[in-house]
Amino acid sequence: MSKKIFSGPFLAFMLCGTIIPLGVIAYYGITDRSGAFTFENIKAITTGEHWEALMLALMLALISTVICLLIAFPLGLILKDSKLGKKGFMVFIFILPMWMNFLLRTMAWQVLLEKNGIINQVLGFIGLPSLHIINTPAAVVLGMVYDYLPFMILPIYNALIKIDKNVIEAAYDLGAGFRQVLQKVIIPLSVPGIVSGITMGFVPSLTTFAVSNILGGGKVNLIGNIIEHEFTTGSNWNLGAGLSLVMMIFIVISMALIEKFDRNGEGNII
Amino acid sequence: MKKVLKGIYLALIILFLYLPIFTLMVLSFNEGKTMNAWTGFSFRWYREMFSNRTIMEALGNTLTIAFWAAAAATVVGVMACIGLNAMKEKHRSFFMGLNNIPLLNADIVTGISLMLSFLLFGISLNYGTVLFAHITFCIPYVILSVMPKFRQLENHTFEAALDLGASPAYAFFKVVLPDIMPGIISGFLLSFTMSVDDFVITHFTRGAGINTLSTLVYSQVKVGIRPTLYALSTVIFAAVFVILILVNIISNKREEKRA
């Protein structure tokens, strides 16, 4: 008896829970309301407002991913050397916020950032100029960074602690400076973590609609908002499905990236 | 000096992550219903929370769904790792790629596609369909946590156990399982957390009588969220906080003992 058989339940779940539902969505995407075959719903991505929303979403997701990376990498380095960098502690501190409901957390940011909100009151009290980012793309980026930072920190940290200390010491012994060690040793060895952090944060940011609705004040229109609109108020599920099929392209790209850089699953979230 | 800077950096990030949570905790003790005016300290929402049956039922559903989904996903995920590791490299990476789809897909697409599929096959929505959906999106987290541990395993120990006369099952539970346990535990906990936090997928796959905390929060958006939900979130958050600290302290002690 082959051990392969153990993957049976997994494959069954994948088939029933992922592949078949995706097939159903694909079917909706290539038909219209009457059930006739059409490519209109997929071509719709190129019309003005859809394309704009996609581009804006791509830009904001990109910016927030870069910010996440810039925050997470130094943090990973700090935690790698510090006593606090125990695995249990790490998971603990970065997963714990998820136990507060996502919508409530995002709404709390709204209360904090509002024109006359808590942060601005505090800033005004100590005589600093107020912060006007609510209802702008900047607030949406903040929300995305907030939500997906843990998914960036954990894989980077995991990749960093796997680097053999002796390798780094050897580099120093051979006369490399900190910058060189970073460039030639640490960064190349943490690529799997970086790649999986990027994909775990980028794609969900790309398709978010709650963050842009709440922190963007409905003024920041992303592709996620359009898909959500089509599935709810617009009640044109076929168009919504067609547009989500386009989003699958980004998922496939992410999968290819992970496959290329993180073959062995080194940069995992836990 | 460098140490201080590092400390400040860490503190700022933790502040960033916990500021909104702290805000909600404070608001849960606000006498008034609004988020924007402090009208006095009160336990009003905590009292209301315990007498509200819908909230208590939703709490029960959330925890049981999360538990069973995480447990089932863990079993299926670990089995999948065994199976996948026995496959050829090419097949394995194909399935690992598939495994990423539920992680990366937009929630609303996953939710609606599951609902449509259930309808297509004439399955009426109920507790079971929610559970099925949750298991589906939890499995990838388990596999991602457990797979690396399998990679680190020394295959020889398992074979040695077999050579010494252990049955494959016995060898698995005595030799392999202890080594992959940390991955299993983190996979379980992560699945549990994701299941508790999910709204969109639950919403589209639930049937009559099934509310979870997330669906409760979202459903109140029409009339404004009542602070009872902040109170409830605070209680859950505090409970998890205490449990995780205990787990952490105790596992540290055990490690020390072992060392």
Place this chain on the structure above:
Amino acid sequence: MKKFLCVFMTLILCLGAFTGCGGSKSSGENGTLYVYCFGDYFDPDLQYEFEEKTGYKLVVDLFDTNEEMYPVIKNNTADYDVICASDYMIEKLISEDLLDEINYDNVPNAENVADSIKPFMEAFDPGMKHSLPHTWGTYGIMYNKSMVDEEIDSWDVLWDQNYKDKIVMPNSLRECYMIAAKKLGYSMNTADESQIQEMTQILIDQKPLVYSFANDSAREIMIGDSAAMAVITSGEVIYSKEYNENLEFVIPKEGTEVWTDCWAIPKAAKNKEAAEAWINFMLDGDTAETNFEYLTYAIPNKLIADKMDEAVLNPSKDLLDKCETLRNLGAEADDIYSRYWKKYKAE
């Protein structure tokens, strides 16, 4: 670690079992009634009162928008006995033959329904055969007296350049178009593309003045003094004034939208009698009063008419004559609106 994971699991299971037991103690001697309703839309204590009075066990499920509820009822994915839905959605459900007629013999309290609401009900449910009202209200402008010096009485103020970045608009398609329609003197239920185009244009012109698009959080923004005015439903007024005394509410003279959220019984209901008992209970004078105090939304019940604030919750007949109810426009018109709405939001 293993041991403590076990402890963790046991704790979770205990909690689950504890709350689970608390919930399903008895199944009710007369069977179970499944209610599908907007979240937090009646006083939760009424649940116990209803169960005691009638012997039915009540299971309440919640949704956020009509659009979320619709596929559930249409596809009959879960068997609900009674639902709460808004006017245009009731019309849509009736047109698709998804609602059962109410047997008025089982709902004697139907006579408590206020007369002022009836013409609006007639528009989407002729003869009120399929639905009875739960709450109703109008849309109007809420403004902050400390930021607005003038007397407001018209939708035109939303186009006043003095209030740049100080106006909160509803984040919903039909309400935004309602405002534009009333300003231009069109029907809010128009399906004429040239009119929709014109409305879109004036909405786009107004967009730079908008601070944010918000539904439920509009009142929070107003309470927190973060915007000067917001288009909001009358039900939010009493609540908001409680926390910020500078807030004032007006229904513009051009007329506005009157909305009604109603109880109705889906064709697939398994326990129709229980559903009628529930509707009857909701229309009872005491229940109406309890709900009014909990929700602060206007309840169209004759017996508590004196409790409603005249100006806000009980607008004059003259004003009501200029108001309309949202109608279901059909898929084609929905598509046109949807297309223009996306253009508007993309601007």
